Amino acid sequence: MKLIFKYFSEGVLEHVFVRDEYVGIKCSLPKDYNDPFELFLGVDLEQGSELLATYSEVVHEIPSLLTTCFSRSPVVSPMWAHYANDHKGFVIGFDVSSLQQTFPELLVRDMSYRDRPSERLIESARMAAQRKKPRDAKALRDIVLYEGYFSKYAEWSYEQEVRAVNLEEYVEDVNGNKVLYLSAECIAAIVCGAKSSEQTRKALEEVAAELDAEFYVEKIGRSYPTPFLLHDNVQPSVFADGAIISPADKCEECEEPLRAAGRLCPWCSIDEADRFDAASNNPFRILDHYGLLEQYIKNYPRRRPKPYE
Incomplete structure (x- = not known):
């Protein structure tokens, strides 16, 4: 099952789950x-002015289409910070195949990250300018x-974005x-943020049960390099290779994933x-x-910061 994930702030919880057995997602232009x-x-x-003029004449401007955005991962810390109000919000995981079956005209694609337009686009502009054919x-x-x-x-590549376009007939x-x-x-999982309130956590757990979705709580560990997930508040899980899975092992003391x-x-391997x-x-x-520590710290020569290079 391929999953994609939507990050939400804590404040929109009631709006997202306002309709029983549905999740509401705002789409934008x-x-x-x-x-x-x-x-x-x-x-x-x-490109040269001739090709740019052809582009302007043929395309005019890119149409404004309703869009909504997802991520390929539920454990991107900047996404939790930016879109889920600093880990206080939540994430919903959606099954892509169910999405496509429910909305057959919906175009769901991974974003391509680059520093300049694709060669395919550049070549197409050249062909349109040179051959001047309708096709x-x-x-x-x-x-x-x-x-x-x-x-x-x-x-923007850190977002690992997946975008859904062509929503007009469905919204x-x-x-x-x-x-x-x-x-x-379409709803496979709900992840509660590590800093979410107890009220938010309980509400999300109840919704997950109603939607028959897996429920996870995001955890920030001391040794695992990304957030990990607690399944039903007990079993640690990690996100790897596009799926939420059991870790290779877990620490026998703190139970963080290994x-x-x-x-x-x-940290737990440090003995007495x-x-x-x-x-x-x-x-x-x-x-x-x-009794010399305070005096040592006070008299320690301060290094002047180097000028910005």
Whole structure:
């Protein structure tokens, strides 16, 4: 099962689950995107004026299409920070095959991240300018539309974005907002943020049960390099290779996931002998024993920061 994930802030919980056995997702137009350079990769601005004039004449401008965005991963920390109000919100995982069956005209594609327009688009513009044939003009329009909506500058690659376009016939107008309602069949998992309130956590757990979706709580560990997930508040899970799976192993003391089979995580593997040795050789402890630590810190020469290079 291929999953894609939508990040939500805590404040929209009631709006997302306002309809029984459905999830409501707000859809938006390019003018409302958080990236002001959306659609820029739908044209090669470095081409000559003749090709640019052909592009302008044939394409005019990229149409504004309703769009909603997902991510390929539920454990992207910047996404939790930016779109789920600093881990207080939640994430919903959707089954892509169910989405496509429910909305057959919906175009769901991974974003391509790059620093300049694709060679396919550049070549299409050249063909349209040189051959001046209707089929070349139509091909240019189609490629521009696709590249504009499914390409972003490389600096956004951390989002691991998946975009859904062609929503017009499926959305409903709700108080001036365009909302796509997805039924329980499309909903595979709900993940509660690590900093969510107890009220939010309980509400999400209840909704997950009603939708027959897996329920997870995001956890920030001390040794695992990304957030991990607690299934039903008990079993640790990790996200790898596009799926939520059991870890290679878990620490016998703190129960955090391990990246390889073993008994203990790096922190729990520190034993009393290690601690005693480290404490015995800590120069700060020696200075403090003789009452010299505060004076040492006070008199330690401050290094002036180097000028910015």
